[in-house]
Every structure is written in structure tokens, then in C-alpha cells.
Amino acid sequence: MTQQAFRCLASPAAVTAPDAADLARLAARLALRALHDELSLYPKPGLVSPRDAGSHEDMDAGTFLRSLFALRHYYARIAAAGWHDADFPVLRDLGIAAETRMLRATGGVNTHRGAIFALGLLAAAGASLWRRGVPPDDAAWRAEVPRRWGRGLRLAGAAAGTPSHGMQVAMRYRASGARGEALAGFPAVFDLALPALRQARSGGADWQATRLHAFFTLLAEVEDTNLLYRGGQAGLEWMRGEARAFLADGSVFSPGWFARAQAVHRQACARRLSPGGSADMLAAACFVFGWQAHMEAA
Numbered sequence: 130m131t132q133q134a135f136r137c138l139a140s141p142a143a144v145t146a147p148d149a150a151d152l153a154r155l156a157a158r159l160a161l162r163a164l165h166d167e168l169s170l171y172p173k174p175g176l177v178s179p180r181d182a183g184s185h186e187d188m189d190a191g192t193f194l195r196s197l198f199a200l201r202h203y204y205a206r207i208a209a210a211g212w213h214d215a216d217f218p219v220l221r222d223l224g225i226a227a228e229t230r231m232l233r234a235t236g237g238v239n240t241h242r243g244a245i246f247a248l249g250l251l252a253a254a255g256a257s258l259w260r261r262g263v264p265p266d267d268a269a270w271r272a273e274v275p276r277r278w279g280r281g282l283r284l285a286g287a288a289a290g291t292p293s294h295g296m297q298v299a300m301r302y303r304a305s306g307a308r309g310e311a312l313a314g315f316p317a318v319f320d321l322a323l324p325a326l327r328q329a330r331s332g333g334a335d336w337q338a339t340r341l342h343a344f345f346t347l348l349a350e351v352e353d354t355n356l357l358y359r360g361g362q363a364g365l366e367w368m369r370g371e372a373r374a375f376l377a378d379g380s381v382f383s384p385g386w387f388a389r390a391q392a393v394h395r396q397a398c399a400r401r402l403s404p405g406g407s408a409d410m411l412a413a414a415c416f417v418f419g420w421q422a423h424m425e426a427a
């Protein structure tokens with residue numbers, strides 16, 4: 130989208146309900162597409178895809194599709210809240226309600242908690258930028274979540290009741306997990322996955338290879354609390370080592386990449402490892418990538 134179009138959207142006359150509704154619908158469509166881009170990618174080490182259930186016994190691609198369907202209104206709502214400059218408790222309550230709908234749709238299985246959190250915050254931030262006429266480039270977007278909702282995120286801290294897997298891992302390994310990622314302005318999205326998506330795209334890779342390159346780039350670096358919870362530090366380091374070796378061997382730009390990625394997937398399944406946090410970061414990067422491409426084309 131051109132600077133001129135942004136200035137027009139930023140003018141008081143342009144800040145009308147139909148614009149907010151259009152943006153909310155767009156955010157929801159792009160978020161669901163991004164979640165589908167993540168789910169449909171194969172091979173992803175240890176993760177669920179339409180081909181198999183990876184390291185999981187309690188869910189498959191059908192579970193994820195039901196979860197996706199249950200989240201269809203959530204991303205529109207949280208984008209609209211971001212447009213209207215909602216405070217952190219409003220976003221948090223929308224996220225908690227979405228978690229409840231997800232768990233109802235999946236029979237109690239946690240498919241998308243991390244994605245509800247990360248893509249929800251990014252959708253709210255993108256909508257806020259749009260309303261103010263700020264082009265949604267990486268620098269503006271990554272600054273928006275900590276700037277607007279950082280205090281709420283820091284104060285949200287630990288909830289009462291049984292500590293989540295993320296909290297258990299935070300205590301044991303000092304890993305900052307999903308909340309730390311948001312507070313730092315999503316470095317996994319903006320420093321790792323997005324540059325990798327762009328590199329693969331400009332190198333002529335198709336969409337499957339592009340996502341796979343971005344996913345292994347994430348696996349090589351992200352401190353994924355799901356890997357720590359199931360596999361400890363050794364599990365996290367094993368996954369990072371495999372991903373780094375895959376990238377050093379030429380990633381998707383050298384022949385045989387599919388078989389090499391599939392071999393890592395099979396080994397991750399044998400170890401029962403599942404990098405769910407990295408999967409969420411891939412979906413978040415696909416979401417930003419899709420949004421920016423949409424704005425470029427508009």
C-alpha cells in the first residue's frame with residue numbers, strides 16, 4: 130500500500146466502522162491461512178501435518194482443523210480491539226475466551242494456545258498501525274507489541290492453579306517462552322523466519338520449500354519450551370543441531386532436501402519431541418508475510 134493510501138486511512142474521516150470491519154475480516158482471513166500454512170507443511174520434525182500425527186497420540190490434522198474453525202471469529206475480534214487501541218486486559222480476555230473455544234472444539238487438547246497468543250497480539254498490532262497510517266514494515270510492527278502492551282504482558286505473570294508447561298520450564302531452565310518472545314518484539318518472527326521466507330522466495334523456491342526453509346531456520350535457534358518440556362536441554366540441543374546441519378547442507382537449495390528433512394522428522398518422532406512453539410512462530414511469520422504482501426499489492 131502506498132504512503133498516500135496510508136495517509137488517507139489515517140485521516141479522521143477514514144477512521145470509520147466499515148474500515149475497522151474490513152480490516153478485522155482481512156486479519157481473520159490471513160491468520161487462518163497462516164495457521165493452515167503451518168499445519169499443511171510436511172515434513173515438520175515431530176509435528177502434526179495431514180501426512181501423520183508426528184510425536185502426538187492425542188491429536189491429528191483433523192483436531193487442528195476443528196481448532197482452526199473455532200478460532201475464525203477470534204482474530205477478527207482481536208484485530209478490531211487493536212484498531213480501537215484496547216488495553217491489555219481486553220486482549221487477554223479475548224485470548225482466554227478463544228482458548229476456551231479451542232479446547233471445546235478439540236475435546237480438551239491444546240492445539241493452538243501459542244498461536245492464539247502470538248498471532249492475536251500481532252493482529253492487534255497490525256490493526257493499530259493501519260488505523261494510525263503507519264506502514265506495517267518490520268521495524269514498526271516489532272516495536273508495537275512491547276510498546277503498547279508490554280506493561281500488561283509483564284504484569285500478567287503467573288496465573289493461579291497448576292503451572293503451565295511453559296511456567297514449569299521457565300522455572301527449571303530460565304526460558305522466557307511465548308511471553309518473552311512477545312516482550313522482545315518477536316525476534317523469532319522478524320529476525321529468523323521472515324528473512325528466511327523472503328530469501329527462499331527470492332531464490333525461486335516454491336511455497337512448500339519456502340516454509341520448510343523458514344521452519345528449519347527457526348528450529349536452529351528458538352528456545353522452544355515444548356522441546357524443553359518433553360526433552361529437556363538435551364532435546365532442545367539435539368533439535369537445534371539437526372536443524373543447523375540441515376541448513377549447513379544447503380537447506381532446500383540443495384538436492385535431496387525433502388528426504389533429509391523427512392529423516393529428521395522420523396528421528397524427532399522416535400524421540401517424542403514436538404517443537405510446537407517453533408510451529409507457532411512459523412504461522413506468525415506467514416501471517417506477517419501475507420499481510421505485508423497484501424498491503425504491497427493494494
Ligand SMILES: CC(C)(COP(=O)(O)OP(=O)(O)OC[C@H]1O[C@@H](n2cnc3c(N)ncnc32)[C@H](O[C@H]2O[C@H](COP(=O)(O)OP(=O)(O)OP(=O)(O)O)[C@@H](O)[C@H]2O)[C@@H]1O)[C@@H](O)C(=O)NCCC(=O)NCCS
Nearest residue numbers: 224225239240241242243246293294295307352354405406
Ligand atoms: C502467555 C501464555 C501463552 C501462557 O504461556 P505459558 O508461558 O504459561 O506457557 P504454556 O501454557 O505452556 O503455553 C505457551 C505456548 O507458547 C508456545 N511456545 C513455546 N515456546 C515458544 C517460544 N519460544 N516462542 C513462542 N511461543 C512458544 C507453545 O505453543 C504450542 O504448544 C502448544 C502445545 O503445548 P503443550 O500443551 O504444552 O504441549 P503438548 O505437547 O500437548 O503437551 P504434552 O503432550 O507434552 O504433555 C500448542 O498450543 C502450540 O501452540 C507453548 O505451549 C498464555 O497461555 C496466556 O497468557 N494466554 C492468555 C490469553 C491470550 O492468548 N491472550 C492473547 C493476547 S494477550
Ligand SMILES: Nc1ncnc2[nH]cnc12
Nearest residue numbers: 168176177240405408409
Ligand atoms: N502442527 C503442529 N503439531 C503439533 N503441535 C503444534 N503446535 C502448533 N502447531 C502444531
